[in-house]
Amino acid sequence: MKGRKKIAVLISAAVLAVSLAACGSTAGSPDTGSTGGGSTDTGSADAGNADAENTGTETQGNILVAYFSYTGNTEEAAQQIAEDTGGDLARIERSEPYDDVQTEGEDELESNARPEIKVDLDSIDGYDTIFVGYPIWWDEAPMVISTFLESYDFSGKTIVPFCTSSSDSIDNSLHIFSELAPDAVIAEGLTANDDADIEPWLERLGVAAVQ
Template sequence: MSNFKEEKCLIAYFSRSGNNYVSGKIMNLPVGNTKLLADMIREITGDDLFSIDTVQSYPKDYSATVNVAKKELNGNTRPELASHVENMESYNLVFLGYPNWLGTMPMPVFTFLEEYDFSGKTIVPFCTHGGGGMGRSEDDIAKLCPEATLLKGFSVQGPRASAAKKDVEKWLEAINSML
């Protein structure tokens, strides 16, 4: 991936492990699907990883998490983040990963995007989902970061994330050719 080497890239992601809705039932995931994709991107590109974590953890119970996520979305809440990228100004390309929650990004990802100045940076979203693809998340990113360049996102159904490496490689090759 020669062009990625010319960019200073960050892979920032929000992921949920534990109880998740997978193929019509609740299953325990030791590693969240979005983290699986973030790790694949890191393995291929060698870029820095940053986990978007909140101060207040989400409930372990899936249904309770959905209820919290609905309240956050309906209230346009910005959950406080537990850690911050120390040198965000040094990155010019950010891979941004998240699960599709209620048709968009989880609200902590909104917090992350509002916390930094993305002017002049390139944002490359990737998303795991239960059938809704990217939802309206790319539109939301464009609204939150109007001075950033937004490249086409990659989405994969959560249950397929662990087997998506070839698709991730193809997507990264396509992104690389745009740089």
């Protein structure tokens, strides 16, 4: 995708839903360390000081695309989003791989579990906008996403959910973001089953295309 435009994401006006809850946010203990296997982290999490005024320039430092992917579909979408936005990628993994995802994944959902995760990311401090991607499982986000949302302090940040699925849309899964990251702004989510939907969605979010 060499010829693709780089895009600066300046999410502000097009944010669709704002989390209004004002209670204390999650403990900011960034997670579980960064062992993660095989991830494609593309860069540093250095200070994201691209604020909402620097239109026309890339905002690479302040966009993170974090994702969990079991069979690779969501990873592909995440890679495209990172490429289009200049964002950094961070893969979310379950610390203990599933032996039987159908049974264990459903048990986790039914028990509202928080499976341990590992993420190749020390901190989200340098990011203003965090895309969070996952496959739809039983019409919900896998519980590792709940663990992820509770592992960092998203106060004042914008979360942009996306998913892939066989058929279900992202809609039913979105409740976790306002529940678990109540002090974040939650932007329009995307069911990213068709690559062609990604760029228009980024533009709807207030993306400015940059040469």
